Amino acid sequence: MMKGIGPGLTPGGDDFISGMLIALNLCSAITKTDFSVTISKIMNAARGENLFTNSFLECAARGQVSEKFKQFLRSLLSSPEEIQPATNQLLAVGATSGADQATGFFIGMKRFFV
Numbered sequence: 880m881m882k883g884i885g886p887g888l889t890p891g892g893d894d895f896i897s898g899m900l901i902a903l904n905l906c907s908a909i910t911k912t913d914f915s916v917t918i919s920k921i922m923n924a925a926r927g928e929n930l931f932t933n934s935f936l937e938c939a940a941r942g943q944v945s946e947k948f949k950q951f952l953r954s955l956l957s958s959p960e961e962i963q964p965a966t967n968q969l970l971a972v973g974a975t976s977g978a979d980q981a982t983g984f985f986i987g988m989k990r991f992f993v
Contacts (some may be wrong), residue, residue: 880892881893881895881896881925882896882924882925882927883929883932885975885979886974887973887974887975887976888973889929889931889932889935889973889976891975891976891979892979893925893927893929893932893935893936894973894975894976894979894980894983895979895980895982895983895986896921896925896936896939896983897935897936897938897939897980897983898939898979898980898981898982898983898984898985898986898987899921899983899984899986899987900918900921900922900936900939900940900983900987901939901942901944901948901980901983901984901987902983902984902985902986902987902988902990902991902992903917903921903991904918904939904940904941904942905942905952905988906987906988906991906992908942909992910992914991917991918940919940921940922936922937922940945972947965947968947969947972947977948969948980950965950968950969951965951966951968951969951981953965954966966981969981
């Protein structure tokens, strides 16, 4: 239902989905749970006509993130004093892309981190 929703080069719905995919990869690494079937199903449902968005989603499905998202994750995992600056940097990406991706990530972590 989120696929392609919203304006922008990468619509907000797709940014949200990418955040969920990143969360699934992180949850998989932390809990040693195989989420590959879920990731594959999400990717099949999210793939559309926009080649740029498809590439962006495929990177997220493989656990590949932007440098700003990587800094954000590092701050969460090991540098509490860097959480606020890293979050601000992530939220500044695009018009709403960083915020939409972060929202998908947090909802994904809440849903899949067992």
